[in-house]
Amino acid sequence: MTLATINPTTGATEVLVKRHDRVETLERIDEADVAARKLRSTTFEQRARWMHAAADILTDQAEGLGELITVEMGKPIQQSVAEVHKSAKAMRFYADHAEEFLAEVPLEDPAVVGASRAWTCYESLGVVLAVMPWNYPIWQVVRFAAPALMAGNAGLLKHASNVPQAALFFDTLFERAGFPGGSFRTLLIGGSEVADVLSDPRVKAVTLTGSEAAGRSVASIAGDNIKKSVLELGGSDPFIVMPSADIASAAVTAVRARISNNGQSCIAGKRFIVHTDVYEEFAEAFVAHMSALVVGDPLDPSVDVGPLATRGGRDDLMELVDDAVAKGAEVLVGGYVPEGDGFFYAPTILAGLDGSMRVVQEETFGPVASLYRAESAEDALRIANQTSFGLSSSVWSTEPEEQSWFLRNLDAGAVFINGMTVSYQELPFGGIKRSGYGRELAADGIREFCNLKTVWKA
Missing domain, CATH: 3.40.309.10 (Aldehyde Dehydrogenase; Chain A, domain 2)
Known part of the structure; x- marks a missing residue:
C-alpha cells in the first residue's frame, strides 16, 4: 500500500510513498513513548535550544520546502514560502515563551485553605497524536508540534494522505535539531487506522484539524478511551x-x-x-x-x-x-x-x-x-x-x-x-458550535496538552 503525491496543477502522480504497516506503526508509538519520558526530564532551556535549531532548519530550507508544498497541494509559491517562515516564527515564539506560559501559579493567601503554601503547575501528558490536514501542511503541524514539544510531550503525526512528502519532512526535523530520537514521529497510515493508534494506552490525547465528519469520529474514539481531544473543524x-x-x-x-x-x-x-x-x-x-x-x-x-x-x-x-x-x-x-x-x-x-x-x-x-x-x-x-x-x-x-x-x-x-x-x-485560535472546541496557539494552546496539577502543602 502506498500514499501518493498527485500534482494538482497537472493531475500527474509525482511520488509514491510506502505506508507503514502495523508493526512499523507500533514501533513508532513505542519510540515516541520512550522519548516522552526523556523529554519530561529535560529543561525548558534545553528544549528551547532545540526548538530554535528546528526553526533555523525551516528558515534555511524555506524555498525548497515551499516548492514541495506547492507541488503537493497547489498553493501559490509565494504563499507556500511565507507559510514556512511563519512556522519558523511560531517555533521561536514557543521556544521563548513556553517557560513563562507554564510557570507555577501560587495561591496568594494559602492560609484560606489551611496550607503554608498552595500552587498550581503544568506537567506534560506524554504522547499526543495529531491528525492534520493538507491545506497548511507545514503551519498546521508546527502550531501543534512547537507547543507540544516545548511542554515536554512527544508527538505522533498522522498527516493528510495527499501530502506524504511534507509528512516525512517532519519525521526527522526535530531529531535533526537535537530533540531525543522519537520525540516526533510521522505515521504513514490511512484514516481507518487512527482508531487503533488513539486507543493505544501509550497515546494520551489527540488534536485534529479537519472536517466535521473526521472530528466527530476522532472525538468519539477519544471519548470512548477517556482521552483529551482538541478539534478545529470547518468554518463558514x-x-x-x-x-x-x-x-x-x-x-x-x-x-x-x-x-x-x-x-x-x-x-x-x-x-x-x-x-x-x-x-x-x-x-x-x-x-x-x-x-x-x-x-x-x-x-x-x-x-x-x-x-x-x-x-x-x-x-x-x-x-x-x-x-x-x-x-x-x-x-x-x-x-x-x-x-x-x-x-x-x-x-x-x-x-x-x-x-x-x-x-x-x-x-x-x-x-x-x-x-x-x-x-x-x-x-x-x-x-x-x-x-x-x-x-x-x-x-x-x-x-x-x-x-x-x-x-x-x-x-x-x-x-x-x-x-x-x-x-x-x-492569539488563541479555535471555534464554537460545529467548528470544534479547545484552542491552539498562544498560552492557551500549550496548556491544552498539559496536566494542570494542584499542590497543597501543610
Missing part, C-alpha cells in the same frame, strides 16, 4: 460590511480573504454580508477585483490562484455551485471549470441565495464567495449566525457602538474588526 466565516466601512478597502480585503490558499482555508471569509445601503458599491468592486485574478501554475509568482488540492475537492465545490445555480442563484463572476489539466476552478461570486441551497449551510472550500444583502445590522447578524459553524468572523464598521454590538453577538471563536481573519501565534 461571515465578512460583514456596514455603511460606515471603508468600502474600497473592504472589497480588496474580501478578495484576499476568499482566495488565499486558493480558497481552501477554514478561517477564510466565505459569506460576504453587505448592508443594502452599500451593497451595490461593494458588489461592483468585489466583482471587479475577483475578475482580475490570474489563475494558473502556482509555481509562477505572478499567479494569484492555483488549483484545488484534489480532484474530489474541486468536484465537491462544483456541485455546490451547480446546486445553487439550479435553484436560482446568480453567478456574478466565474462559476465554471477552466479548460486544461489540473484541478482548477474559476474564482466565483454567487448572489441571490436562499435557504434551499446547499452553499448556504455547507462550507465552500475553494475560491467561491457567497454574497448576501442585509437590510439592517440585525439582519446581517441573523445571516451571520444562521450556519452551524462558528470559527471566526470579520466586521467592517467605523462606529464603536456597532463594533461592540457585533462583537458581543456573533457566534464565533474570534472577531476581526476592519481586517481579515489571520492566525497569529500570539
Whole structure:
C-alpha cells in the first residue's frame, strides 16, 4: 500500500510513498513513548535550544520546502514560502515563551485553605497524536508540534494522505535539531487506522484539524478511551460590511480573504454580508477585483490562484455551485471549470441565495464567495449566525457602538474588526458550535496538552 503525491496543477502522480504497516506503526508509538519520558526530564532551556535549531532548519530550507508544498497541494509559491517562515516564527515564539506560559501559579493567601503554601503547575501528558490536514501542511503541524514539544510531550503525526512528502519532512526535523530520537514521529497510515493508534494506552490525547465528519469520529474514539481531544473543524466565516466601512478597502480585503490558499482555508471569509445601503458599491468592486485574478501554475509568482488540492475537492465545490445555480442563484463572476489539466476552478461570486441551497449551510472550500444583502445590522447578524459553524468572523464598521454590538453577538471563536481573519501565534485560535472546541496557539494552546496539577502543602 502506498500514499501518493498527485500534482494538482497537472493531475500527474509525482511520488509514491510506502505506508507503514502495523508493526512499523507500533514501533513508532513505542519510540515516541520512550522519548516522552526523556523529554519530561529535560529543561525548558534545553528544549528551547532545540526548538530554535528546528526553526533555523525551516528558515534555511524555506524555498525548497515551499516548492514541495506547492507541488503537493497547489498553493501559490509565494504563499507556500511565507507559510514556512511563519512556522519558523511560531517555533521561536514557543521556544521563548513556553517557560513563562507554564510557570507555577501560587495561591496568594494559602492560609484560606489551611496550607503554608498552595500552587498550581503544568506537567506534560506524554504522547499526543495529531491528525492534520493538507491545506497548511507545514503551519498546521508546527502550531501543534512547537507547543507540544516545548511542554515536554512527544508527538505522533498522522498527516493528510495527499501530502506524504511534507509528512516525512517532519519525521526527522526535530531529531535533526537535537530533540531525543522519537520525540516526533510521522505515521504513514490511512484514516481507518487512527482508531487503533488513539486507543493505544501509550497515546494520551489527540488534536485534529479537519472536517466535521473526521472530528466527530476522532472525538468519539477519544471519548470512548477517556482521552483529551482538541478539534478545529470547518468554518463558514461571515465578512460583514456596514455603511460606515471603508468600502474600497473592504472589497480588496474580501478578495484576499476568499482566495488565499486558493480558497481552501477554514478561517477564510466565505459569506460576504453587505448592508443594502452599500451593497451595490461593494458588489461592483468585489466583482471587479475577483475578475482580475490570474489563475494558473502556482509555481509562477505572478499567479494569484492555483488549483484545488484534489480532484474530489474541486468536484465537491462544483456541485455546490451547480446546486445553487439550479435553484436560482446568480453567478456574478466565474462559476465554471477552466479548460486544461489540473484541478482548477474559476474564482466565483454567487448572489441571490436562499435557504434551499446547499452553499448556504455547507462550507465552500475553494475560491467561491457567497454574497448576501442585509437590510439592517440585525439582519446581517441573523445571516451571520444562521450556519452551524462558528470559527471566526470579520466586521467592517467605523462606529464603536456597532463594533461592540457585533462583537458581543456573533457566534464565533474570534472577531476581526476592519481586517481579515489571520492566525497569529500570539492569539488563541479555535471555534464554537460545529467548528470544534479547545484552542491552539498562544498560552492557551500549550496548556491544552498539559496536566494542570494542584499542590497543597501543610
